[in-house]
Amino acid sequence: MxxxxxxxEIHTRINAAADRVGRNPADVRLVxxxxxxxxxxxxxxxxxxxRIFGENYVQELNEKVVRVAEPVExxxxxHLQSNKVRQIAGKVALIHSVDRLSLAGEIDRQWGKLExxxxxxxxxxxxxxxxxxxxxxxxxxxxxxxxxxxxxLRVRGLMTMPPFFDDPEAARPxxxxxxxxxxxxxxxxxxxxxxxxxxxxxxxxxxxxxxEGATLVRVGTAIFGERM
Ligand SMILES: *Cc1c(COP(=O)(O)O)cnc(C)c1O
Numbered sequence: 001m002x003x004x005x006x007x008x009e010i011h012t013r014i015n016a017a018a019d020r021v022g023r024n025p026a027d028v029r030l031v032x033x034x035x036x037x038x039x040x041x042x043x044x045x046x047x048x049x050x051r052i053f054g055e056n057y058v059q060e061l062n063e064k065v066v067r068v069a070e071p072v073e074x075x076x077x078x079h080l081q082s083n084k085v086r087q088i089a090g091k092v093a094l095i096h097s098v099d100r101l102s103l104a105g106e107i108d109r110q111w112g113k114l115e116x117x118x119x120x121x122x123x124x125x126x127x128x129x130x131x132x133x134x135x136x137x138x139x140x141x142x143x144x145x146x147x148x149x150x151x152x153l154r155v156r157g158l159m160t161m162p163p164f165f166d167d168p169e170a171a172r173p174x175x176x177x178x179x180x181x182x183x184x185x186x187x188x189x190x191x192x193x194x195x196x197x198x199x200x201x202x203x204x205x206x207x208x209x210x211x212e213g214a215t216l217v218r219v220g221t222a223i224f225g226e227r228m
Contacts, residue, residue, distance in 0.1 A: 003045050006224075010223060014030065021210075032052065035054075035057065036227045050223075052072070052075060054075045054220075056079075061076065061091070061092070062087060077097055085107050089114060090116055093119065095121070098123060099122070099133045108153050116152065118152060118153050120156065122143055122157075122159070123135065124159070129163055134160065144185055148191060157197030159199035162200075168204055168208045176212050198214050200212070
């Protein structure tokens with residue numbers, strides 16, 4: 001199958017998953033995760049109508065920003081080191097993976113130099129896995145409150161990456177918990193903070209995530225094939 005054919009199939013599945021729970025499929029945006037894939041794959045997906053691309057590594061993102069001529073929207077979705085923030089400043093429309101105040105502070109500083117505001121999601125490690133980034137569920141509200149004081153950052157919602165399961169249904173409780181947490185934080189009415197975006201769901205479980213309220217699904221292998 002070509003990238004265009006796979007994209008079409010994903011959209012069919014996104015629409016069906018949204019329909020099943022009475023959601024508008026237009027409220028679910030597809031982030032094509034292009035890590036490890038060549039710039040030509042990004043261009044091919046763009047020609048097939050895909051606009052948002054997610055990258056995990058700073059150097060790889062920068063290479064593709066240069067190589068991809070099409071006006072794509074880049075999102076940063078991977079673990080981000082503070083000392084590398086400067087290298088992506090102004091180049092990404094959304095950072096999904098803000099999990100600590102020191103990182104938020106550096107994003108604020110670098111976007112501030114450009115006199116721009118960076119949209120971010122707070123990454124929550126719902127399962128508390130030691131190998132994964134993310135603030136704890138209990139720490140999320142605190143972090144959101146702290147970030148809200150930074151002038152050049154705007155919190156748009158939450159992101160999570162549940163433990164890996166073969167059965168997508170096993171991930172569902174984590175998606176549900178992220179949604180519950182977002183509702184809780186929204187209820188606190190922190191000035192300048194929105195809980196409109198829920199970034200959750202990957203190739204193996206995006207349908208369950210959509211049924212639980214995802215507004216951004218991050219799909220890699222189901223579009224581009226197995227990673228090299
Ligand atoms: C790689 C990655 C994805 C995409 O995973 P697939 O299983 O290939 O769809 C999504 N989110 C994050 C944070 C990733 O690192």
